[in-house]
Amino acid sequence: MRTIDLRSDTVTLPTAAMRQAMCNAELGDDVFEEDPTTIRLEKMAAERMGKEAAMLVASGTMGNLVCVLSHCRRGDEVILGDRSHTFLYEAGGIAAMGGVHPHTIANQPDGTLRLEDIAGAIRADNVHFPRTRLVCLENTHNRCGGAALSPRYIEQVAALAHDHGLLLHLDGARVFNAAVALDVNVEELTRHVDSVSFCLSKGLSAPVGSLVCGSKEFIYEARRNRKALGGGMRQCGIIAAPGIEALEQMIERLAEDHDNARRLAEGIAEISGLLIEPERVQTNIVYFDVAGQTISAEQLVATLAHKGVKILQVGPARLRAVTHYGIGAEGIDLTLAALEQVTYR
Template identity: 40%
Template sequence: MIDLRSDTLTLPSEEMRTAMFRAEVGDDVYGEDPSINALEERTAELLHQEAGLYCPSGSMTNMLGIAAQVPRGYEALCESQAHIVRAECGSHAALAGVTTRTWVSPDGTFDASMPLSMVSEPRGYNQVGTKVIEVENSHNFGGGRVADIEQLRILHSATRELGVRVHVDGARLGNTVAATGISLGEYGDLADSVSLCLSKGLGAPVGSVLVGDADMIAEARLLRKRYGGGMRQAGILAAGALWALEHNLERLADDNANALRIAEAVAATSPGIVDPTVVETNIVFFDFSGTGASGTAFAEAAAREGVRVTAMSESKVRIVTHLDVSDDDALKAGEILARVASDLLGASAA
């Protein structure tokens, strides 16, 4: 079975397991786990930030990054399909008292003028003030699209004048780096905080790191404990994450290439459901809107043929490539999905 449901399904390699087995550990709540400290310092260094905080998940690093910068009753702005509002269980409102407003980007690309036009200063007794603009890079539900670096520079410059901070959900920022050739540090220079996930394409079993200035990270560390996220000898996990960070960044280009390979194979038989020219990283969406076919039926048929995909809705299907999908797997998956799509569309038209 070739599993393209998510890059969270990656399994640790033998080398990673060895690094975890040999990890030096201590009590992280006391700041005494050397493996966690090394991971936090290295991630902050790569992203040109002062400090880092290791957490169990990207949802937690997003929540802490925003909660540490947005007082209760103030707002964060984000795109309407952003992970923080679509897939984090309402944690920002439920736990941190942070409200959100959204702009809409139908194609998943980022235009700095949209959030900048929405920034609000609290006036009178009923206006909600904007404290953070959140950008997801790459944009998961936007089809893995990359935020243009020039737009990020515009955003960074404008927010300095407005007194608003920028949080980047970099769950797959490594795939963005692989796609653009722009370094993690260059992206980090344009943000006040970044959440970098290590358990997706990078292949670690657990964890994300939040980076930012030292004061913000100190506040986030307190909040992590308040939310029950304080960890003890978690260096066993951090050692795997550090191994991933040091060894698996460059190979993310392979995942991006395999995603494009699959998209091109499906487009060759069913051009109406996918456009390979918008595939920039390791995520591909197939859209069956208006075809008479169903995304759910496509996912079920693909699974019977040996490829697992995710039906995001009745019309849309997502695939995500990762390190456990080889070049040969991608070729085979492309052939199978192309055939399944063609058969399904043919049956719908009959």
């Protein structure tokens, strides 16, 4: 039986070209900054993001942690959304590893933080308070349904942060999804931030890895923090090689995932017992809810799994499906058919 796995875009498998690139990669020792394939990927990433330099890390979580550690000292404070990935899903790393205090403010449904809320969260210069050092945004925003933050909004937040002597980090795990959805060059979304991290292993379908990008001075500090976290890698060109392939070949096709997400959302809207706002689906993430008492979210997930469809439960009645490479319109239609069977049983 075919399995349609919509739990996350992290389940994507590398393409044949990526596997071949791994076999053919020219290698060296990256801790000595002598791996030519990694150097090529980092240069490519920096150019795409409009930054001076970049560094390969093992994961998006490591990327965000390295960025916060490189911007902040122990006892500093970072302003971030209460539904942000860094706050909810990164094991409290900024506090546990960096002694950095998270100051959360409410994410709006479109993934933004209100400018007045950011301004209100900036601490006064007082010995009783931690020093506000950094603002973090997320684009696209996972828990806000894959919402894409606009270049204008990011520019406004950057201006506010910089006017107060703060820095701005962008968790851009799916920033290429945002660029495709908004039909802009990705650099327009990163131009005004002080650092950005993005994932290779989600919609871009590489097997592992993320990039951290910023100024040369920032990346110098980031390399030290990566090493302290145990993230220095040796012949990591085997990781970098499929990442290069991802950046060269896998970005434009993200539009297919967005189309499939809308197809899924519009189909779910027609199924009795499920609640969704299809107009809110902007990229490749679809959230919906189980209504009433006919079937619980837990039961729905389990029953779908028996039919070969995997989705993720993220709340008592809330579910998530993420479209990605390897699942086309046929897979979406099979998913909708399975959902209808389960809810009408």
